[in-house]
Amino acid sequence: MDSTTIEEARSTSYIEARLAAKDDPQYASSNYTIPIIDISPSFSSSLSSRQSVADQIRSACTNTGFFYITSHGVPLSSRETILTQAERFFNTLSRQQKEELHIKKSELGLGWEPSEYTSIAGDVETKEGFNFGYEAKMDKSGGDGKYRNLDGSEENKNMWPGEEDLPGFREGVGEYYGAVLDLARHLFRLFALSLSLPETHFDHMTTHPGGIARLMYYPAPKSSALPSPPMTSESPDAKSEQIGLGAHSDYECFTLLLSSAVPGLEILLPSGHWHIANPPPNSFIVNVADFMMRWTNGVYKSTIHRVVNRGRETRYSVPFFFSVNYDEVVETLPTCLKEGEKSRYKPIRAGEYILERLKVTTKDGAGFYGNEDVF
Numbered sequence: 001m002d003s004t005t006i007e008e009a010r011s012t013s014y015i016e017a018r019l020a021a022k023d024d025p026q027y028a029s030s031n032y033t034i035p036i037i038d039i040s041p042s043f044s045s046s047l048s049s050r051q052s053v054a055d056q057i058r059s060a061c062t063n064t065g066f067f068y069i070t071s072h073g074v075p076l077s078s079r080e081t082i083l084t085q086a087e088r089f090f091n092t093l094s095r096q097q098k099e100e101l102h103i104k105k106s107e108l109g110l111g112w113e114p115s116e117y118t119s120i121a122g123d124v125e126t127k128e129g130f131n132f133g134y135e136a137k138m139d140k141s142g143g144d145g146k147y148r149n150l151d152g153s154e155e156n157k158n159m160w161p162g163e164e165d166l167p168g169f170r171e172g173v174g175e176y177y178g179a180v181l182d183l184a185r186h187l188f189r190l191f192a193l194s195l196s197l198p199e200t201h202f203d204h205m206t207t208h209p210g211g212i213a214r215l216m217y218y219p220a221p222k223s224s225a226l227p228s229p230p231m232t233s234e235s236p237d238a239k240s241e242q243i244g245l246g247a248h249s250d251y252e253c254f255t256l257l258l259s260s261a262v263p264g265l266e267i268l269l270p271s272g273h274w275h276i277a278n279p280p281p282n283s284f285i286v287n288v289a290d291f292m293m294r295w296t297n298g299v300y301k302s303t304i305h306r307v308v309n310r311g312r313e314t315r316y317s318v319p320f321f322f323s324v325n326y327d328e329v330v331e332t333l334p335t336c337l338k339e340g341e342k343s344r345y346k347p348i349r350a351g352e353y354i355l356e357r358l359k360v361t362t363k364d365g366a367g368f369y370g371n372e373d374v375f
């Protein structure tokens with residue numbers, strides 16, 4: 001693995017700078033709202049209709065990097081199914097059945113992630129997760145037959161619960177993955193248009209794309225630790241023991257996040273305030289991630305966010321981290337550099353960068369495989 005990729009993936013300077021920044025008065029109040037973009041015109045055969053959606057995406061991405069999309073075409077039944085499967089996974093499987101799928105058996109951070117095993121920012125996190133990656137058979141395009149995993153191996157490394165333990169799980173989860181992957185490819189074209197690139201600019205980079213989906217479980221805090229629910233969209237301070245998932249940016253192109261009705265996602269505004277996301281019904285939350293920031297030389301913002309469950313019910317969510325093919329190199333687009341301007345980011349290899357970032361979430365930074373004693 002090349003040293004630039006490792007160095008860049010392990011650098012914490014970006015996140016530290018964003019956490020420390022408190023100087024943009026535009027975002028000082030809790031009046032900020034995340035834009036809602038109705039993407040139905042983007043399915044039109046008219047380029048100007050598609051461009052009008054792309055323009056709204058550009059505005060959101062240059063602002064805070066978060067937006068909600070509605071009329072996206074992912075059926076309600078698929079969205080309900082995946083949230084139900086998440087609930088079944090965490091509540092029906094025994095500890096021992098989950099142990100069989102433990103992330104420590106994976107070289108790639110796939111499988112069941114108990115709350116104590118990984119931590120993004122060193123906080124004690126309350127979350128549990130179940131991670132799974134791309135399989136050509138979940139891709140409606142069928143892929144290009146060239147799928148390579150993060151380490152270049154041909155074989156898929158997903159760990160699935162047995163059909164007898166959770167009947168229908170794999171099918172429901174696979175169907176959702178296919179639908180959300182289609183949506184991600186569609187959005188990627190809009191991102192291309194938003195950057196004044198040909199609509200198909202990124203298409204060849206997503207023929208066997210990286211894309212980890214995560215089922216997430218955030219238990220309600222114990223009543224003694226229950227933080228008072230916020231009265232506004234601005235979040236009160238969270239004590240570290242209440243953190244569901246620590247402050248971080250996502251690593252890939254962008255994330256499509258589906259969640260149950262229980263709130264919890266908080267995004268860091270440039271003023272230093274945490275804003276509580278409140279997605280409209282039937283929407284996805286979309287956020288720019290690091291690859292998009294690197295391609296655009298920082299014009300598109302990969303925004304820091306975290307999860308704090310302040311309620312009395314369990315929160316379930318399903319982020320889908322959409323990446324280019326893991327063997328692609330991500331480097332600043334020449335069209336995003338003004339004359340004479342230099343790139344702020346070095347070129348990196350997609351899959352290796354993601355794997356390094358994931359490894360850092362284990363306490364000693366050594367990765368998952370055989371790593372029994374991380375905490």
Ligand SMILES: O=C(O)CCC(=O)C(=O)O
Nearest residue numbers: 216250259265307317319
């Ligand atoms: O669960 C959520 O709402 C967000 C999850 C998230 O940010 C992540 O897994 O990167």
Ligand SMILES: [Fe+2]
Nearest residue numbers: 248249250305
């Ligand atoms: Fe995230």
